[in-house]
Amino acid sequence: MKNAIILFFVVLAANAKSQTLSKEIQLGNDRLIYSCSYINGIFESNFKFLTNQTIKYETNYSLDTSTANFKVLQHKQVATQAQNLSFPLAQVDYIDISNKVTQLIDSIFAIDNFDKKLVQSVFFHKAILKAKERSFVTGTYECLPHPGFFYNKTYFFDQRDYFLNKDILKKIVNSSPQQFTDSSSILFANFINNTTDVNVSFEKLYSFYVDKVKFLTSIENILQYSSQNNTNNSAPNCAWYCLLCGSSWGCCGNYSGCCFYANTLCYLHDRACAMSGCQPAWFCFPGCVVE
DSSP: OTTEEEEEEEEEOSSTTEEEEEEEEEETTEEEEEEEEEETTEEEEEEEEEETTEEEEEEEEEEETTSTTGGGGHHHHHHHHHHTOOOOOOHHHHHHHHHHHHHHHHHHHTSSSOOHHHHTTHHHHHHHHHHHHHHHHHSSOOOOBOGGGGGTSSSSOBGGGOEEEHHHHHHHHHHOGGGOOSHHHHHHHHHHHHOOOSEEEHHHHHHTTSOHHHHHHHHHHHHHHHHHHTOSSSOSSOOTTOSEETTSTTBSSOOSSEEOSBHHHHHHHHHHHHHTTTOSHHHHOTTOOOO
8 A cells, every 4th residue: 555644553552441442544535544442331432524624524433241132133233224324425436435444444453452342343334335335236134144254263354244265165165175065165166166256255155055034034133032031141051043052063062042153154253364364354353274
C-alpha cells in the first residue's frame, strides 16, 4: 500500500477493565477510521469513511459479551443495521468502501502488538457493508453467520463472504482421501475436483454438510431455549434441535450444547490455513501452525 498513510494508536487504561484501540488509514482522498473501546464486558466501536474530510459513511456497533449466547445474536444485529442505513450511496459505493475496509484490516494485522478482542468489531462493520451491498441484488437484508465464529475459529463473517482457495482445497482432498469417505465428503470432493471457480465460499462448502434452513433453525432454537431458561449456555447437554452435540465425536472441541462445526470442516479450515502459511492472519485466526 504505497499510497497509504497509516496511523496506529492503542491505549490500555490504568483500569484493566477498560481498553481502547484506534486505527486510521488514508487512501488518496479517502480516510478510514476505526475505534473500539471495552469496559465491563461491552465493546463499543465506530467506523467512519471520509472523502475529502467529509463523512460519507458511518456505523456504530455494540457487542455485549455478557448477554446469553451473544455470538449467535450478531447476524441479526448486522442485518438490522444494514437495513437501517440511511446514506445516499449506490451499490458501487458500498463495494468500494468494503474493499477499502479490507485494506484497513490488513494494516491492523501488519502491526505486531494489538488486542485481537478490540479488533474483532471491525468485522461486524464490514459485514454490515456486505449485507447492504447484497441487498441491492436480493432485495432483502440478511446475514448468514459463519459457524466458526461461534467457536473462536474465525472472526465474524457472512458465509458468503468467506472464501477458500480451490487449488488448496483440491490438494487437501486428493492428498488425504481417507478424510473424505462419508457421503457428504464424497459429494464435496467431486465438486472441488470439477469446479472452475478459483475460490469457494464457505456457504458452498458448508452446504455439503449442513442444511442452511436447519442451521438457522437451530440458532433460533438456541436463542429461544436460552431466553426461557435464563442461562449463558445454549443447552445443559444437547437439545433435540441440535445438528450435532458439542460432545459428539468429530466436533471441534468438547462442550455442552449444539455443534455447528465438525470434523471435516475443521480439518479443511485448519489444513488450508496451515498450507497457506497461516495467511492472512485475520482469516486463519490465532493458533494456526504452518504446515
